[in-house]
Ligand SMILES: Nc1ncnc2c1ncn2[C@@H]1O[C@H](COP(=O)(O)OP(=O)(O)OP(=O)(O)O)[C@@H](O)[C@H]1O
């Protein structure tokens with residue numbers, strides 16, 4: 017039979033000695049006996065313990081173990097970011113569909129698992145520089161509200177291989193245990209590395225370890241590898257990934273959306289027309305080049321103290337230099353349609369006014 021007096025004294029002693037875990041055990045043991053004799057007290061104690069344990073798990077989740085470091089330099093081997101986006105980026109249609117599938121699968125993880133299926137654990141992003149591979153990994157991380165751990169393989173591969181292997185293993189071990197998304201950026205760096213003869217064995221071992229890790233990546237995690245040299249990757253490597261997403265150059269629609277976003281806080285006359293024409297002239301460039309062109313113009317406008325619309329017209333003029341005459345005429349007609357004068361159109365496009373007049377009259 018439980019003696020309240022003894023229990024109280026016992027508890028006080030434990031509290032004074034700071035033995036939190038023992039106090040919890042004692043109370044949990046007593047609760048069972050209180051159930052019959054003091055049901056109200058028993059209930060209150062249960063509530064207290066439950067809310068305390070909830071708090072504990074929240075605290076535990078927040079405290080991530082320290083990031084793995086390089087033993088020589090003591091520098092962290094990976095970057096960990098918690099990312100949020102002000103507005104969603106635009107994606108080429110196929111890319112958007114694939115990224116959304118990865119995200120949806122995670123959101124419906126429980127349903128998938130109860131049907132014996134798992135969400136995508138590993139995915140490979142392939143595409144030229146500046147098409148949004150790294151940004152897509154950041155976007156997934158933001159959408160899933162999980163931190164993004166980035167391991168830049170090009171940077172890690174520069175040191176000698178024995179050490180590289182240890183460093184990569186340390187990062188993979190860390191990532192598997194934490195609730196994160198791991199991005200292996202510049203994945204082709206591994207394929208590019210040509211060590212001397214003594215290192216060939218070590219390099220092979222490293223590749224084998226990596227491939228095995230991809231195969232066995234836990235379903236709770238998500239591993240993303242990004243490369244812009246698809247030709248350097250062995251078909252055996254491709255096969256390892258559950259999903260391969262190819263990133264094309266942005267479409268006219270993607271470009272126009274991006275330019276609009278970049279200029280959303282600037283207002284000037286003829287903005288819509290300028291954006292339409294600019295977008296057309298930027299087709300074929302990567303997202304990163306489009307962003308650079310527009311942001312450089314915004315900077316120029318501030319530095320030179322000129323109106324942004326003038327700087328953007330100068331940009332149009334420059335981009336037109338790479339366009340053949342037939343294209344120029346098509347663009348000229350667009351200018352006229354948007355209300356530009358024949359004189360201004362001729363000036364910007366570097367065409368004669370006669371030519372413009374001729375096509376304008378025919379059109
Ligand atoms: N979908 C997008 N919408 C808007 N801007 C984008 C988009 N994708 C990329 N960008 C812009 O281009 C920049 C470069 O993109 P990102 O770093 O993702 O390219 P990447 O494919 O990883 O290139 P690399 O192969 O050189 O690493 C971004 O910082 C961003 O400004």
Ligand SMILES: [Mg+2]
Nearest residue numbers: 149150201242
């Ligand atoms: Mg990148």
